[in-house]
Amino acid sequence: MMPRFEIIFPDNLSDALSVLSSGHEHMQIIAGGTDVITGLGQGSNRFKNTKMLIDINNIPEVNGIEIGREKISIGGAVTFSDILQSEFIERSFPLLWKSVSTIGSVQIRNRATIAGNFVNNAPCADTVPVLLVYNATIVIESMSSKREISLYEFLSGPYKTKLSRNEIVTRINIPIPNKNLNGDFYKLGRRRAVAISRITLAVLADVNSESKINEIRIASGAVTPIGTRFFDLEKIAKGKKADDQFFKDMAGKLGEKIIEVTGLRWSSEYKLPVVQQVFYQLLKGIERG
Amino acid sequence: MEVRFKLNGKEVATATASNIRLIDLLRDKFNLTGTKEGCGIGECGACTILMDGRAVNSCLVLAAQANGKEIITIEGIADGDILHPLQRRFLSNGAIQCGYCTPGMVLSASALLSQNPDPSEEDIKEAIAGNLCRCTGYKQIIDAVKETAKELQLKQ
């Protein structure tokens, strides 16, 4: 059952920000609504006191995908389906395209937005590990300020971020990766479609012709409290030879790191060995650059 | 508040509350009960409608968000008394059992065919993966969509 609330449809950013800055509590931004409307309907604590919804779909500043020379900029209200329709993203950000293609169903992707995915920040949010390895930054605006921070910094805990009550995520900026970075996205669910992720992994690596790792970026979802990067592992890997033994060592280290961050949970007995196994297999894909 | 939108080809305007979902507006106000509720959380697809040509779960859209949009429900997919080719193929392939998922299934398939006139079997499965069916095992539905695609291609 839905609580009572108001809904407004500002058609420009400053109107939206001005409403947000008015200081009223319990305002909630809505774009796709796939988390907000279900949350409202199910009486989720995060949404149950909502008094006003601000629908940002009509705001030009948060729409559209802009392709620049060094980065792309995706609007906060851009849907997953919009992303799948972008050939540029499919070509230049294959991990992002792949992760988006595994999310929910067509109906969900037609509504849900990429910004909503990380603003909701479920532990299993599928695009988070991918955006993390692409070094995505996000533009956050309020009436009085505009700041750009890394997504990594933005995510603070399960279903928690550093977004303030008076702010909107207007853009997601992703630097176009250097051509030598290759990698893959992996998702494990309980069935083949419309599945909540049990494990997600994203790896991007630059391996030279002598199999030396110039750079590697590693992130996971659903195995840690929130999607996260593994900078320690990345440092260790830099300069090392990308061979089978090293991948096994890395996989074991990932397992140790996950225990360190997450502790042992009810699902660990399954997830820990499997995440090492699939991480190893993902690394095998970058063996020869 | 008032919302105006195009519903099955006709401009409509109606008063609604902000916390009313589009599915409720369609069923209660417009008596378009072909749109079904199965889960209320966007998992089953029984409430699928077309919004500006895209398949969406009407349980996850607020009525107010339909303002200015073009909405097509199962009642608006046929051309008067002439069934949509998908509807005919659903019948001839036995793609219907209890029929509760059928409206959503037809609309998801129609959105697919308007975007991709020559879908592979995988494309079809992906297009209806958000429409749960407990009776048919999907096979005859997939066949119906395949045959419709062929029929529509021949026409062009």
Added chain:
Amino acid sequence: MNKGFSVVGKSVIREDGIDKVTGKAKFADDYKFDGMLHAVMLRINEAHARINSVDFLEIENNRNVFSIISSADIPGAKKVGMIKNDQPIFCDEKVVTPGDVIAMLVGESEDGLRPLLSKIKIDYSPLPVLNDPKKSLDKDAVLIHPEAGSNLIIHHPLRKGDIQKGFDESDEILEQTYTTQLIEHAYIEPEAVIAIPQGISQGVKIIGSIQNPFSCRRIVAAVLNLPLAKVRVQQAHLGGSFGGKDDTMAILAARAAVAALKTGRPVKIRYSREESILESYKRHPYILDYKAGYMKNGKIKAIKIELLADGGAYTSMSPFVTWRSVVQATGPYEIENVHTDVRAVYTNNPYTGAMRGFGSPQPIFAQESLMDEIALRLGMTPDEIRRINGYKVGSVTATGQTLKDHDVNLITVLSTACENTDFAKKWKNNLKKKSVALELSKDSPILKDDQFIRPDDNIKKGIGLALSFRGCSLGAEGMDASAAYISIQNDGSVYLDCGLAENGQGLRTTYTIIASEVLGVSPDKIIYLELDTGITPDSGPTVASRGTIMGGGAVKNAAETVRDKLTALVKEEFKLPADDIISFTDNHVHSESEGTLASFQDVCKIASSQGMNLSAIGWYKGPNVHWDEETGQGDAYFTYVYGCQVAEVSVNISTGEVYIDKITAVHDPGTVINRLGAEGQVFGGVTQGAGYGIFEEVTTDKGFIRELNFDTYTIPTSKDISEIIPIFVEGKESYGPWGAKSLGEPTLELTAAAISNAVCNALGKRLFNLPLNLEEVLLNIKLRPADTKRGSLV
């Protein structure tokens, strides 16, 4: 098989298809009435508690509350049940499972009522919670229904031969324990019902998503203390049931009816998915202990079986569900010495009842796993061991029944399935490729170097089969008869109705085909009437895959009654010799001597002008069966069907994922009447069976369900099964319309067992516990969260 039919066995478009594909078909929640009120349920967050008092004071005068309905408002039976009256309509004294409803608020809108529920003060004392069925019969176990004296719902013993002697004479003994899980029907339409008061003299009318209008009527009438005739139940289009919209719907209908009579206004109850999963009954989880004694040549000498079914909080259909288990628990194998005990017990878990398969998928999983294990130990292929032991004509079943008077096609379906899949060759090949199943070390969760699997080695192929026999219709569960009504209009169009309710599977189309075949009129001339208990004769429930064999028999009888009258008429009218053969085809009536005589329409016109009654009630009564409760011996069912399914799977040995590449489903349903419908039954049944096999599970924590919606209760999507091949072997049968029997349940009952055998073939290790989800396949364990909390709702 072509028997010279013109409509039977052909692809015919569903008679309700156009309404369904255009969205016009009205399901229960699509009905609205002037002045209609809505009702919401009051529950507490306890699985077992004594209710001391319920205080409505704070909401009594709230403007959104039109009426408060509780047990005190019930004029008749306060407890009901399909078999035993142990389920309260309102639990005002005690709740025994979390779905229990204490009272109901009625008002203009659900939204107005829901916030008021938390303002009702309920004083209750929690009682110890019993969740483990293995502890139900312990001396110190808390009694769920103390008046029953024990937590035992039912015990079905079966004794044949001398079990000890059988074991003594066996070369080898194998003992195994298997378990199966609680699952949800997951019909896509949640429950909805409306009760409409009909004035003091007329009682009440019920419209709802009701599987069995007649059993619903019986319960509503008992609760209202009204004669049956004053409760009219009309079935709305039913959005799936699979056995699941029986007890729950009868109780919802009774609640709505009590409220309708109290308020004098129509009252609707509609459930959200969460409420549906919370309150509705489910499939029984079983613990299955099997001990088999067998000879080196493969012959099974003796089998001792102990099955324990968790009935949950109420009796529901447990006695009948477990009765089918006791009859079929050995599988389709002739075994001299059998000793079976099947028990169902009470717990505080969600209650369990009828679900497609009805006590057969559980023992089939166990017995078919066991057969494969014995084959492996003896160095035989799975089909070899089954050929040795499988039923043939004249075989005697575990209940002492001799199989005769029909094609005992067990070995035929087995051979057909094996030939179509190249079974034995593939099975042996897969076995040779020993997989390196991940063995985890207990002391360190970090993988050792030799435990890593190269990406190319992830996928192992497996093939497995399962075989079953299944008794048709109710068997010795109860009286077995059905009725149909036919009325031919003077223009040759036809009204048809049958007391067996459409469940979405296409019964009405099957009946239309049967009437069409008999009368020679095209199916579009036959108008199928809505089932209304006020008009249609009681035909028992649509259960036990009895729709075609029983209802079809009644429809055929009705149509033939009228056709015989028309035959006599045309002979007289056209002055034909008495021994002339009259046939009805292509909307015309023909004679062997004269050729086409007249159109069907013209013949009906003549009949009408002569004042002939062209309506009839058809009847079909199953032959007698008998059963001895003490020994479990008797002719349990009057006939049987046979099926064999072969599953081909890909198992990912790194993650435990099972992907179903192909299921070949070979069934002998007797004569196929409705081709599209029959194939649809196979596709749908196999898909449900696959969900049961690999991921569906309702898990509970102290009786509370974790998977309350389709995000966590995952049923198969369009992408989860690659290919299903239906093959029909149409055996001869003397019962049913032209020898048509049963298909709906056989299609489902085999799939999980076949998949499990295939997974075993791929992995080289056996799995004993359904479902074969990620954790089970990889680690042979079930992992559960510590509680029922959802992160997203915090």
